[in-house]
Amino acid sequence: MEEQGPDEGDAAGPGAVRFEPPSEAAARSIRRELALWYASNQRDLPWRRTSDPYAIWVSEAMLQQTRVDTVREYWPRFLERFPTATALASADEEAVLEAWSGLGYYRRARSLQAAARVIADRHGGVFPRELGAALDLPGVGPYTAGAVVSIAYDEPAALVDGNVERVFARLFGMEGVRGSGPLGRACWAAATFFIDRLEGAVRPSVWNQALMELGALICTPRAPKCEGCPLAGSCVAKARGNAVGIPRPKPRRASTEVELEVYVIEQGGRWLLEQRPDGGLMGGMWQFPTVEVTSSGLFPDELAPALGSKVEPEHDLIAITHGITHHRIRARVRSASLAGQGVEPAAWFAPAEAAELALTGMARKVAERLAPTRDPLFDQS
DNA sequence: AAGCCGGGGGA
DNA sequence: TCCCCAGGCTT
CATH class of the missing domain: 1.10.340.30 (Hypothetical protein; domain 2)
Incomplete structure (x- = not known):
């Protein structure tokens, strides 16, 4: 001993x-x-x-x-x-x-x-x-x-x-x-x-x-x-x-700034949501179509599947900030229309149906701001 | 050993 | 704003 x-x-x-x-x-x-x-x-x-x-x-x-x-x-x-x-x-x-x-x-x-x-x-x-x-x-x-x-x-x-x-x-x-x-x-x-x-x-x-x-x-x-x-x-x-x-704090890691555009595509009271690929960050979870904004343009990255690039932005709705682990995310939420084909894996959901999905934290924030409901999922705070 | 993975609450 | 939370897994 x-x-x-x-x-x-x-x-x-x-x-x-x-x-x-x-x-x-x-x-x-x-x-x-x-x-x-x-x-x-x-x-x-x-x-x-x-x-x-x-x-x-x-x-x-x-x-x-x-x-x-x-x-x-x-x-x-x-x-x-x-x-x-x-x-x-x-x-x-x-x-x-x-x-x-x-x-x-x-x-x-x-x-x-x-x-x-x-x-x-x-x-x-x-x-x-x-x-x-x-x-x-x-x-x-x-x-x-x-x-x-x-x-x-x-x-x-x-x-x-x-x-x-x-x-x-x-x-x-x-x-x-x-x-x-x-x-x-x-x-x-x-x-x-x-x-x-x-x-x-x-x-x-x-x-x-x-x-x-x-x-x-x-x-x-x-x-x-x-x-x-x-x-x-x-x-x-x-x-x-x-x-x-005591104990000494852990040396803090640099956090990465991330800027996203989040697209709200609505048809007949339903939102178009996309499912993140399995295996990656928040794999299998649902979100609004998203692209990352970088100095060289807009493109989907590992934080976003492929649908975002087939979208035609219309006008700004809201701005959202969201922190995940060491990412500091600022998102510009815009209404949009679908400009192309091949939307897999994605589907249309009424807000109440969306509340039943495994949504990302960002998607829950957006949904809550756009369509506050009495659904228990959105009543937690 | 260090990096990665969400999200939120308290100071 | 930053730190840390009844951690575990991968590289």
């Missing part, structure tokens, strides 16, 4: 990206204070009211890089539609994507269904209780495997997400960049240390969720509420007065 080669992080003292196990007394105090705090401060989240491993797994898949408040709206609808792993396994992919539309990271939805098929075929329709078997499922990595196995089955499986990383980094004064390998490994060591030493009164399910809850409610990234923290007395970062500076 103590083997630390004389390499990089070796500047021992404060500043090392390394987990130094606390004394047994300190660890006991941390366990007790956190569990006590969680018992009376946890949020009433819908997925905490079920013990169904499938339902818990769905919540974890949705929560990957996605806020609790967003998932709150999607999770019950998804489960109503696909109530079991077996039901999800046999559903149309299109229907799964539609239920996911707006959550982003659409590979999660495809992986979820692929994993459901494995579960139906090889695990009797029940999410595996074994960590290794869980890790073999597509879309299930170290975090999600630990989360489902510990939360649904109360197995002593460790777990580190962005919250837990922040909590441990501050608690033990570990330097390192957010999300980096060295800090991640140190936090996994810390998580494993604690999960292996829980006492009977603290179940793995409670411990792991308490860690994440502390990160979400108290040990927040920008303005941690240290005065309300049950672990303040043990926290190295608080003692040093630099909780906010």
Whole structure:
């Protein structure tokens, strides 16, 4: 447990990206204070009211890089539609994507269904209780495997997400960049240390969720509420007065400016929408015909299928800004008419029908601005 | 190890 | 505006 080669992080003292196990007394105090705090401060989240491993797994898949408040709206609808792993396994992919539309990271939805098929075929329709078997499922990595196995089955499986990383980094004064390998490994060591030493009164399910809850409610990234923290007395970062500076923020990536023209082609109250090619960015999702505007002209690129070039623009409707990952998109939305043939893959949809599709985020924004409806899909905010 | 994948909310 | 969110996969 103590083997630390004389390499990089070796500047021992404060500043090392390394987990130094606390004394047994300190660890006991941390366990007790956190569990006590969680018992009376946890949020009433819908997925905490079920013990169904499938339902818990769905919540974890949705929560990957996605806020609790967003998932709150999607999770019950998804489960109503696909109530079991077996039901999800046999559903149309299109229907799964539609239920996911707006959550982003659409590979999660495809992986979820692929994993459901494995579960139906090889695990009797029940999410595996074994960590290794869980890790073999597509879309299930170290975090999600630990989360489902510990939360649904109360197995002593460790777990580190962005919250837990922040909590441990501050608690033990570990330097390192957010999300980096060295800090991640140190936090996994810390998580494993604690999960292996829980006492009977603290179940793995409670411990792991308490860690994440502390990160979400108290040990927040920008303005941690240290005065309300049950672990303040043990926290190295608080003692040093630099909780906010830990962990070090990830160096920010340059974002690319993208300018698009989005064409609204309407006939008989229907919009012409095109489907993005499979495999690429937002593959299989529907959008208004789109072209990218560059210094050398208008042309479809990987952000847009081919239909846009067969369009005759008419007049401007609205302007939309949209951010996806590291793209900063400004879109000029114009009415247009169809100038050519060969519109595959595209089809006409009434606004209410469009609301039933797996639309891109940009397309949802445009549709919402052009034809506000009472449809639930557009009533979310 | 670094890049890629959506979208949104809080500061 | 920028950062980060109950991450995982590919190169």
